[in-house]
Amino acid sequence: MTFDVTVNVSLKDAILDPAGQSTEKVLRNMGYAIKGVRIGKQIRFQITATHLEDAEENARQMAKKLLANPVMETYSITVRES
Amino acid sequence: MTFDVTVNVSLKDAILDPAGQSTEKVLRNMGYAIKGVRIGKQIRFQITATHLEDAEENARQMAKKLLANPVMETYSITVRES
Numbered sequence: 001m002t003f004d005v006t007v008n009v010s011l012k013d014a015i016l017d018p019a020g021q022s023t024e025k026v027l028r029n030m031g032y033a034i035k036g037v038r039i040g041k042q043i044r045f046q047i048t049a050t051h052l053e054d055a056e057e058n059a060r061q062m063a064k065k066l067l068a069n070p071v072m073e074t075y076s077i078t079v080r081e082s
Numbered sequence: 083m084t085f086d087v088t089v090n091v092s093l094k095d096a097i098l099d100p101a102g103q104s105t106e107k108v109l110r111n112m113g114y115a116i117k118g119v120r121i122g123k124q125i126r127f128q129i130t131a132t133h134l135e136d137a138e139e140n141a142r143q144m145a146k147k148l149l150a151n152p153v154m155e156t157y158s159i160t161v162r163e164s
Contacts, residue, residue, distance in 0.1 A: 008124055027144055033130040042090055042124040048115040058114055066108060
């Protein structure tokens, strides 16, 4: 079976986000009442697995090993059947 | 009122994603049965607005004007009360 996986990777709260800060400054200058801009990554792919649980477990391994940097980033995973 | 906004920006299907392709190659070499890796951005922030609809409209404007490149990217917006 094929599953659609989305891995959202974001910087930990304690880590500075210069790109987010720049974006926030520009948007505020444009007149938008916003704060706390944080820019993360969203990685999407399809995976072949026998069960949803296997797909989730594989996605978790991939996030830990490659997609996220555990020192600076956190991740969340969403898996659904294609 | 304050709302939490998430803007997901992804490359259009017709646009090549070299970073996604490299990531896919590495993950396949690691033994994962995946395909179609696409890497996008996830921008999160808080916005002050009187209604959910206003927050959504502002987020849409920001995505169009600054956060996404309409030639190469598509975006989706999620807004919920903080």
